[in-house]
Amino acid sequence: MRAARLSVLTAVTVVSALTAVTGCTEKSDAKSGDRVINVTATDSKCTTSAKQISAGHIELAIENKGSKVTEVYVLFPDDRVVTERENIGPGTKQRVTAEVKAGEYQIACKPGMKGDGIRQDLKVTGGKVAARDPRLDQAVAAYRSYAQEQADATLPLAKTFAAAVEAGDLEAAKKAYAPSRIGWERTEPVAESFGDIDPKVDVREDGLEEGQDPAKDWTGWHRLEKSLWQDKKITAADKTLAKQLITDLTDWQNRVGKAEITPTSMANGAKELLDEVATGKVTGEEERYSHTDLVDFKANVEGAQKSYELLKPVAKENDAALVTELDKQFAALDALLDKYRPNTSSYAFTSYDKVGKADRKELSDAVNALAEPLSKLAAAVAK
Template identity: 50%
Template sequence: MRRTPIVVSALALAGITGLAACSPDDTAGSGGTAAAAGRPGKITVAASDTACTVAKSELAAGTSTFTITNSGSKVTEFYVYAAGDRVMGEVENIVPGLTRDVVMELPPGMYETACKPGMTGKGIRNPLKVAGEHQPLSGNAQLAEAVASYKRYIKSQSDTLLTKTEEFADAVKAGDVAKAKELYPVARTYWERIEPVAEIFGDLDPAIDARENDVADGQEWTGYHKIEKDLWVAKDVSGDKKIADKLVTDVTTIVNKANSATLSPVQLANGAKGLLDEVATGKITGEEDRYSHTDLWDFDANLQGSKAAVQSLRPVLQEREPALVKTLDEKFAAAEAELGKHRSGDGWKLHTELSKGDLRALSDAVNALAEPISKLAAVVAR
């Protein structure tokens, strides 16, 4: 939804390669023909600039793996929506020639699939019927406790998110640019930690967190990044009082929805991977906080949010794949150590203070972590 093709050019300019965009099942740049031809047990999706052809329009309830191949010229993404555009699962940043997999748990009901060429708008949609008996993964006691543990984490972070966003909005409305600049990365830290849950709820995420080039024609740009631009570029937020009030209203809605949401264990696994994709496509490149350059605050928050999801799943993973747990512990520690080199007081260096070598080392650490994390959903879905 939020990662537009501008990211690709940013990667080239930075000279960074090998970012965390692919899972072990991905076939980037090597033709993607295996996915197009179909793999056992996977639902192929042929995406282009004008089409989104899903191999099946009816599925049995339970876990399913969608394999999406982008043969178009634009970066795309794939979603499955329930009623009200509630996101059941997604995969972003599928660049031309890339194939990516996503595992979802779908109870019986009517859904819509969607490909979004250019990663904006409502996308190319098709109906999807899911039928039959369903034994939820959360029927497993360990997985149920994993979800409960993660929801406790989400509550703690979302409650503080609301408090810090209110403080940020008050500074904006008071015209206190210096204080608002100080509070901006702090408030966003809590947002970035819970973003996998926040993204579930339709248009609220873009209203809160869209960047200027993510806004569709005819839509108003609101949220954190609109105020960010006014703080660092215009250095004037006198016209942002309504935007600040709307931000608090939208964050309040997200917090309430996040705390009452029903989550699948697979969503925890996908969220852990999705947060690393966020790092690779927005934080390391400097695209996310392009005016304030406070991307490393977000980087740390995404890393910690991903780790929290993994820790919630840890008892299950330890029982099913203990070697994977050991690898994850090692790779998280390595990524945290690499990021820790760029501490500055209680916060972080600005993105503009990092060299290309610094950014490459960070991307390597994230890439090394993304590979084992990409295995989580399949382990959880067993």
Template identity: 75%
Template sequence: MRAVRLSALTAVATAAALTAVTACTQKSGTGGDDHVIGVTAKDDACEVSKKEFPAGHVELEIENKGSKVTEVYILFPDDRIVTERENIGPGTKQRVTAEVKAGDYVIACKPGMKGKGIRQDVKATGGTVAERNPKLDQAVAAYRQYVQEQADETLPLVDTFVKAVKAGDVEAAKKAYAVSRLGWERTEPVAESFGDIDPKVDLREADLEPGQKWTGWHRLEKALWKEKKIGAEEKAVADLLVADLKDWQQRVGTAEITPTSMANGAKELLDEVATGKVTGEEEFFSHTDLVDFKANVEGARKAYDLLKPVAQKNDPALVKELDKQFAALDALLDTYRENGADKASYAFVSYDKVGDDDRKKLSDAVNALAEPLSKLAAAVVK
């Protein structure tokens, strides 16, 4: 699950951000393009340049004028995610391209990347989105099939994991844990777009809200690696994990998927790596972070490969750079495989054995890929 914990985000500051949810204001328009929406994120406000804009491709010009790392979302009224951009540091700017149909939406800024955020109601007006390049429609169809396959393939792996948990076999459950998460990690932006499933199955202990019940993979991870025991409560959590993932499997085919959401989702998967895997926070007890890391990169690569034919025509220089950086990151990850491990396997060294210098190398490689990947959405709609 995407979340970040920074030492500068004190409890007092976080509380202030959460209580600011009603402090939304509208500022004057920016530029002459009706499809460009300026978003100014502050610690206590989320200012937008316009409340109405034409349906179609829109571009958020985001500037973080607050003191906290923030994230900005376009949401459906029921909190499903249209697009998002995370880890926007204080004093920095980001541009995000999205595709929206006519209707009501919400733009939300989340100072400190916590809570429901500071929100603005906005509206996309006019007709439907313009007809797309047929190659992009093919890419969406292929990606939709991919995310469904990942969900379908996850359930048998989770069943193996859960059977070991319910049998009280700690060692067998440990062996089955990391690979049971691969399909989820490859397609997490689509899973997160529903809003309610991710907190049930992939929430980390440090991200729990007061009074929130902790369920899912990481609850069981702690039991297996730290507590080294499986009791009745853990077995109940295992059953709930299966039920929640079956819900995901059944709903994933209804997800809103567009070429821009695919491109932005690929960038989000790199954000996942940067804020959870490289830091070692995602798999805090099991140290299987490199398995998740690899799955995130595979998912980002899949979306990119499907969009590549159009991106190649529109921005060949960007494609050349993306090919280079994906190859470099894959090659670097291969150096952390266990001795003798086949490249088709997910046998990586335990992440607690990866030193600070190596983590810096991984972080640099992720950042080198994330920067050009953030431009993919704009390239496919040129």
């Protein structure tokens, strides 16, 4: 879970006309053939170069001119995520490719990665959309099945964890905690695309929004993690939270099959999983009490690799050099992670508090080496 955000899954972009968040906005349609929307983010504004574009593949060309790290989203009217790019540092640029259908959307910049973001309307009109390669439709169908399988497999493991908490069995709950999160971590971008589920089950205390009270508003795995490892006790409130976790995960399980999934959202979701690793797992922030970060780390990488492998036949045809580099970097990162588990067929990893600074840097470098080419996968499948 990234620290406080709207949520995530796909990616989008658009074209020409200047828009200021706090003032009037020029009406402007994207020119025919122009598929890029320039998004300029500051600490108080979100300027977009187009208010309207036709359906199909589009690209957001994002520049952060503010002093805070920001995120940029494309959102459905109900706040489900169409596309997102996180951790855009001050003075940096990012590009994101995505696929959008006709409809009403909003582009949101989120300075400091907090709150609902500064928003601009975006209208996507109908138009002739190029036929999709049948192999990409097959990839989407296979990924949808994979996401559902992961959700279905998570529930029994989560129920084992919750049952141990409800029984007041501290050691059994600790043992069941990390396995209960694997399926979620593999497919987290799908869960985050719904917007409301992720903050209930996977938020960290520092990810709560301003005004939220940890005693009342903090729920999910990490709240229970703190009780088990830091407080070293299970309270009546924790038992109630364990029941709520199952309710929320069941909601996730029931909604997975309805998620908006496109080839570009799969590709961008893979990149998002690597971002999860870079901003939470490598730093040790995600599992700060249990130190089970490497379990999450491996699950994130597996989920990213699943999306990549499903998209690989088309990506290889469109950009063979990119595929060669991705194969190389995935293999290198997998081999590095295997150093931290004695049995490569299990998820028993070294406790992350035992991983030294130099080793953490090696892991970070390997993640960055994979993340850079992975950021180009969406563009490769959209060609």
